[in-house]
Amino acid sequence: MQFKSTQQDERCVAFTGGRILTMGSPEEVDSVIFQSGKIIKTGPSxxxxxxxxxxIINLHGRTLVPGFIDAHLHLSFGCFLPEWADLNGCASKEEILARMKKYAETYPQKEWIVGFPWLNSLYDGTGLSRADLDAIFPDRSVVLIHTTFHSMLVNSQALKHAEITRESPDPRSGFIERDKNGELSGTLIESACIPLYIQILAFDSTTYADLIERSGRELHQFGITAIHDPGVTPDAESAYSQLNAEKRLPVSVLMMPHGMTLLDNQVGERLQGPISGEGDEWLRTGPVKVFGDGVLMESTAISVTINGEKIASGTYRNDFQDVLIDAVSHGFQVCVHCLGNLTVDASLDCFESARKHAPPGFVIRPRLEHLNILSQDQIDRLASLNGCACVQPQFLMRAGHLNKTRFEGTKWFAYADMRDAGVVLAAGSDYPGGFMDARDVIACCRMGATMNDGQGNTISPEQALPFEQWLWMYTAGSAYVGGQECERGMIQEGLVADFVILEGDLNPDNPPVVAETWIAGRRVYLRTRNENKTPVPGFDHE
Incomplete structure (x- = not known):
């Protein structure tokens, strides 16, 4: 029988015999009792x-924590990866083209040939061009999506399909790359990608729901029981609603409304629908998600001082401020993608302006994503606004070069300074973007606790936070930034019975493993002796 994760077990069950970290007050208890998907009692034995x-389940000395909440996981487009050519591991132009050609031959019926992840030469990738794609695919539309999802390389057929020509102007907050002669290079950046995303992310609702369910079940092995999806389009919201109605959601989802497709800030009519906080424990509306800037050099608004010289690059988007204020006026919380420090200032200015437009009694909880570079003044200002942030330690990957330069007045990955200033921190993966499978919560906690880039370099060591603090950020912290602190994220009476059992010491140098994952009082994953990560259907407690 297929396991339906939204079904609740009616039995009264208890955990005891190990370390139980509540992520609240008190910090630890001896036992926890749960029934019908809810925690009903915690305390001494x-x-x-x-x-x-x-x-009564004996933990045998293992550690019990609340279920992990990945506060930045793009499930509603990460689910498309099985439908695309897998370019992981491709180190040359020839390898990419060969893999794309093989994929096209395997699926001759597909109109769009999509590959992911593509890295351009600026990201230690390969120097592919539109002409390279045209030579192999003269009649089929081809899209190579950058590992950040903020850029893509397409062939001439795809450009024609999207009606992008030499005469097409750059869209607002986007770039259509051209060579010195004005010819299209095939590279699209930021909002210039929108017409292509509309095409390649178009699936019927039933297929879309099936893809989300399949991808969502993969999260159990990492201890993830809930996510915040920062970019839920109208089509994605329909698929999520279908899954919830059919009791097929594999994890709890906080939907963060977005535009018509990825990178589209125009939320439009969605502001007339359910506002932040509405829904149930399985599917709830969260803050509106807007992009304040991008990821690439052209689209990340940064200003730094190096050896007394001020250097600025990139620009923030000019289409998010009005959307933020409009969303707040309708009773929505708002989350802003901020990589650059100039974007942080623009975002905080906008949140301050939005106060005048908020409905009576509405308390704005400013939420900023990523925050890779900040000044202390910006940190203090965010804290003074009752702000919160979601950070992704996987961005330490490939950041080792930052150690070679002394930055004056700005800080990279200021995790400890934000915590010390009173900014509530959550943690997330940004999956499927980035340079690793950051769904692995334990691996990310390890990176954040050691500030290691995975290649032997330590970045901003003074910003390291303890391993247990990162566990808090993946539980209570993530619940708070999603407005879910009265629902999940802690082992407390009345909250959902989502748990992770960790085997091993909470030591970043020799971290624990996820041994079991429980959702709504039911075990959905068990790590076996012979296999590191094995999902388990049903409750079959031994």
């Missing part, structure tokens, strides 16, 4: 005599 659970 004597509570087991009061409630007499039907099943």
């Amino acid at each position: 004597k509570i087991l005599d009061e409630f007499i659970p039907e099943d």
Whole structure:
């Protein structure tokens, strides 16, 4: 029988015999009792005599924590990866083209041939061009999506399909790359990608729902029981709603409304729908997601001082401020993608302006994503606005070069300074973007605790946070930035019975592994002795 994760177990069950970290107050308890998907009692071992659970599970010295909440996971487009050519590991132009050609031959019926992840030469990738794609694919539309999802390389057929010509102007907050003669190079940056994303992300609702469900079940092995999806389009919201109605959601989802497709800030009519906080424990509306800037050099607004010289690059988007204020006026919280420090200032200015437009009694909780570079003044200002942030330690990957330059007045990956200033921090993966499979919560906690880039370099060591603090950020912290602190993220009475059992010490140098994952009081994953990560259908407690 297929396991339906939204089904709740009616039995009264208890955990005891190990370390139980509540991520709240008190910090630890001896036992926790849950029934019908909710925690009904925590405390000393004597509570087991009061409630007499039907099943008492001995942790055997292992650690129990709340279920992990990935506060920045793009499930609604990460689910498309199985439908595309997998370019992971391709180190040359020839390898990429060969893999794309093989994929096209395997799926002759597909109109669009999509490959991911593509790296251009600026990101230690390969120097592919539109002409390279045209030579192999003269009659089929081809799209190579950059590993950041903020750029793509396309062939002439795809440009024709999207009606992008030499005469096409750059869109607002986007770039159509051209060579010195004005010819299209095939590279599209930021919002210039929107017409192509509309094409390649178009699936019927049933297929879309199936893809989301399949991809969502992969999260159980990492201990992830809930996510914030920062970029839920109208089509994605329909698919999520279908899954919830059919009790097929594999994890709880906080939907963050977005435009018609990825990178589109124009939320439009969605502001007339359910506002932030509406929904149930399985599917709830979160803050509206807008992009303040991008990821690439051209689109990340940064200003730094090096050896007394001020250097600026990139620009932030000019289409997010009005959307932010409009969303707040309709009763929505808002989350802004901010990589550059200039974008942080623009975002905080906008949140301050939005206060005048908020409905009576509405308390704005400014939320900023990423925040790779900041000044102390910006950190203090965010804290003064009751702001919060979601950070992704996987961005330490490939950041080793930052150690070679002394930056004056700005800080990279200021995790500890934000915490010390009172900014509530959440953690997330940004999956499927980036340079690693950051769904691995334990690996990300390890990176954040050591500030290691995975290649032997330590970045901003003074910003390291303890391993247990990162666990808090993936649980209570993530719940708070999603407005879910009264629903999940802690082991407290009345909250959902989502748990992770960790085997091993909470030591970043020799980190624990996810041994079991429980959602709504049911075990959905068990790590076996012979296999590192094995999903388990059903409750079959031994």
